[in-house]
Amino acid sequence: MAKRALFEMDKRLLWKFLINMGYRGVRSVQKHKARMKKGEYFPPFLYISIINSCNLRCQGCWVDVAHEESKIEVEAMNKLINEAKEVGNSFFGILGGEPFMHPELFEILESHPDCYFQIFTNGQFITDEVAKRLRAVGNVTPLISVEGSEIVSDERRGRKGVYSKTMRGLEAALDNKLITGVCTSLCQSNYEELLNEAWLDKLIEMGVMYAWFHVYRPVGPVMHAELALTPDQQLQARRFVVEMRAKKPIAIVDAYYDGNGEALCPAATGMSHHINPWGDIEPCPIVQFAKESIHDDRHIRETFAQSEFLKDFRQTAAEATRGCIVLERPDLLKELVDRHGAKDSTARKTAMAELESMESLPSQYRPGTEIPEKSLAYRLVKKLWFNDFGTYARAANGSNGNG
Ligand code: SF4
Secondary structure, eight states, X not given: XXXXXXHHSXXXXXXXXXXXXXXXXXXXXXXXXXXXXXXXXXXSEEEEEOXXXXXXXXXXXXXXXXXXXXXXXXXXXXXXXXXXHHTTOOEEEEESSOGGGSTTHHHHHHTOTTSEEEEEEOSTTOOHHHHHHHHHHOOEEEEEEOOSSXXXXXXXXXXXXXXXXXXXXXXXXXXXXXXXXXXEEEOTTTHHHHSXXXXXXXXHHHTOOEEEEEXXXXXXXXXXXXXXXXXXXXXXXXXXXXXXXXXXXXXXXXXXXXXXXXXXXXXXXXXXXXXXXXXXXXXXXXXXXXXXXXXXXXXXXXXXXXXXXXXXXXXXXXXXXXXXXXXXXXXXXXXXXHHHTOEEOSSSOOHHHHHHHOOOOOXXXXXXXXXXXXXXXXHHHHHHHSSOTTHHHHHHTTOSTTO
């Protein structure tokens, strides 16, 4: 992987990545750990859905993509990012809808050369011209979602010609030497096709630097529960990732396991939270309930530190499971929302009915099946900067919410 970074990457982009994401990213996690010791809480990784609109209609999408457009304006984004920087953050996940449909996206990226942005995109708006501009700004990695071959992609994403349009965007990003990732939401229709070495080898050959295999979560207005993976398939996906990390010259990201293979929830552990296109602060993208907003008239640090809803979410989720409270205990999530009178933060206003209709499903937590990292590099990085930081031990004695 280091050889690929040295010989394949644009040196200026590699340097930006190492400083803004590497050094400053690690520093933001260290600051998070120090704050937690003092009982204060602010997530080092913010995921921001800057717009709800999208050109695709994916199965299981929980974002109100067909509703009237709402986007976070440049001024509000700059206030949020500047205040988060004051707290020590430098990394921001940019989601949607489709982020490249936000007309001021570049203005936001270019306003913060000292930060690093990961853009979750379907890739269809990445032309050669757009990729050239991303290269010029240098602090962006596009994470392009591929959900299967032509037929599967069209079915999964509700449009025609999806795969070829996405691959054109991917090629434009790679031709312009962007540090590019490919992600997949693993489900029944693409599991066999994409969770294999041949797919990873193809990505490496194309010049892709990292992959991310999410596990499909049956939520939203049309949940398609039939697409969800079985517990054994989820475990096999974990095993595959661990094996490939020790074998292939491509980085593989995950957000659900520590170095020992213990499951975790990045929202319950306080590592990340989500902001929706209306500015509502949600525990995570699929927990569509909120009490606070980035538009509240106070510094974002206070907004997070003073949130009783988020504090109770961390405690309730960590007490209930090391996995996903949405999947495993939607009943407890409903009680939490009722306890705080949290609002339905969707445009469709059916989030509570959806939650009430959910039955308990398995998630990443299966005690006794832990698969530790084989790669020493991943073990070290996770030991230092990506684990539960004592969350589940604290939850056991009822003090997780206070950081
Ligand atoms: S609640 Fe579930 S979907 Fe949300 S961050 Fe935690 S594990 Fe992931």
